[in-house]
Amino acid sequence: MSDEKIMALFKNGQRNKAFRELYKLYPRIEKLILSKGGTKADANDVFQEALIILNRNLEKSDFKLTSSFYTYLYSVSRFVWKDSQKQFSKQELRQLEGEEVSILDAVIEEKKYRTAEQAFRELGERCQQLLQRFYLKKMSFKAIAEVMQFKSEKIAKNQKYKCLQKAKDIYRNQFKTAKS
Template identity: 70%
Template sequence: MNDKKILELFKQGQREKAFSKLYSLYPKIESLILSKGGQKQDASDVFQEALIILNRNLEKADFKLTSSFYTYLYSVSRFIWKDAQNKFLKQELHDLSDTEVEYFHNVLEENKYRLAERAFLQLGNRCQELLRLFYHKAMSFREIAKVMQFKSEKIAKNQKYKCLAKAKDIYQTSKTVQS
């Protein structure tokens, strides 16, 4: 199946079909990772992460695929693997094409998403619930106070800021540990 048909499947909301077509590219990505010293499990993990990055980008209205899916997934997979191995040389980064810079940026963004998600999951249940109510359900502090049985909306607001501060601390700590 060619790239235009796969892209059309994504646009039609048939993501499962599109992804099943993209899995035909996995053996090439596996070969790449194995040739760089990785194991089959590493290749599987890298390919999954590349697909997640592709999916996030396809959801953006301004994203345009400027290469084939194979080229995109190969490049992103290469960056994921090199980033995981901390094997980037300054000159190598300097010599990247504009497209490669974009792909590398996608990998770095995905790392940020993962760290933020990890920070959120390390919060207590009450903090998670409060942040979900505020950000996902767009509830007012008055509504949150009622649902979570706080004495006032001011307490709900203070708790939200404490939860965010805790999440930011976890995020920064994870970021420092990862570097």
């Protein structure tokens, strides 16, 4: 199937069909990762992450695919693999151009997103519930205090602050660990 037809599937909300077509590219990405010393499991992980990055970018209104899907996924996979192996030299980073820079940015953003998700999962259940009620359900502090049995809105607000601080601390520690 042509790239234009795959893009049309995405635009028409037929993501499952589009991804089925993109999965046909997997053997070529697997070959790349195996040639770089990775395993089949590594190749699968890298390809999944490349698809997630592609999907997130396709959801952005300003994203333009300027190459074929294969070229894009190959580049993203190469960057994901090199990043996971901490193989980027300063020289290589300085020589990146155009789309390579945006691909590396997308890889880094995805890494930050995953780290933030992990930090949220490491919070206690009560903090998770409080933050979800505030940010996702858009509940007021008064409503949160009632539902979660805090004595006042002020206590709910203070608890939200403490939960956010805890999440930020976990995130920073995880990101430091991931970088080293």
